[in-house]
Amino acid sequence: MRRAVRNLIRLVAAGMIIFGALQIGLEVARQRTQKTEIRLTQCVTGAALILTGGMLAAASARLAARFTEEDDE
Secondary structure: OHHHHHHHHHHHHHHHHHHHHHHHHHHHHHHHHHOOOOOHHHHHHHHHHHHHHHHHHHOHHHHHHHHOOOOOO
């Protein structure tokens, strides 16, 4: 059970990282195609998603241990 919870947490973390990178990448592409300024809020929220996803992935084993009670391999 612990392994399944850990994998679910890592899947959510990977999704957050992908969406953050996609948000930053699309903002840079918009800026280059439309010749406008980069909206800093889009980049900050993308970076926050990447950072949160990375922290969640790093702490996935500890979070899985906290959410599950049995000790299985």
